[in-house]
Amino acid sequence: SQQGEEDPQALSIQEGENATMNCSYKTSINNLQWYRQNSGRGLVHLILIRSNEREKHSGRLRVTLDTSKKSSSLLITASRAADTASYFCATAPTSGSARQLTFGSGTQLTVLP
């Protein structure tokens, strides 16, 4: 079963605007990772945030993590048409030897030129 829920399911914005996507999860995690998928292709790793971190930046991306609320957000600033894609959060568990990721339901972002 999926660990995370993402909202919104779909987001449409104008080029240059900021896009914010949210992810909620259910169990304790070791880390949370965000991925981008362009139109049914492979996943591109964007950023990883560990459970002891609250915020990370990478270029136009900013990720926050609130472990007390079991939620994370991905902010894309100054969006571009090329940012159009599906965005997924994925969590890695704290317990056990397995390192498999559990994915959220995804947000489809459309950036209009």
Place this chain on the structure above:
Amino acid sequence: SAVISQKPSRDICQRGTSLTIQCQVDSQVTMMFWYRQQPGQSLTLIATANQGSEATYESGFVIDKFPISRPNLTFSTLTVSNMSPEDSSIYLCSVEGKWGMALDTQYFGPGTRLTVL
């Protein structure tokens, strides 16, 4: 990041047949995983491919349907057996633990788009 290739990139198969998907990494990795992404859905883990031993399957996935091999630290195969239209999905391999990279970051292959008629 890791360079991961998958073969084939896509295929159209008849029901009742089997397809083997290959995943090749450009260097040794600790962990390899196989995921399925059904149309319009998110990713679901099928199994962890273990080098030199049987794969570890997630609930709802069995070895008879999805046999997996991992003969070494850079290569794995997933077979989709006795296919039905419900198996139409994108199948993705992922890797973790590539030397020189962050140990807990997973990188994904480009996926194999399977259509079963």
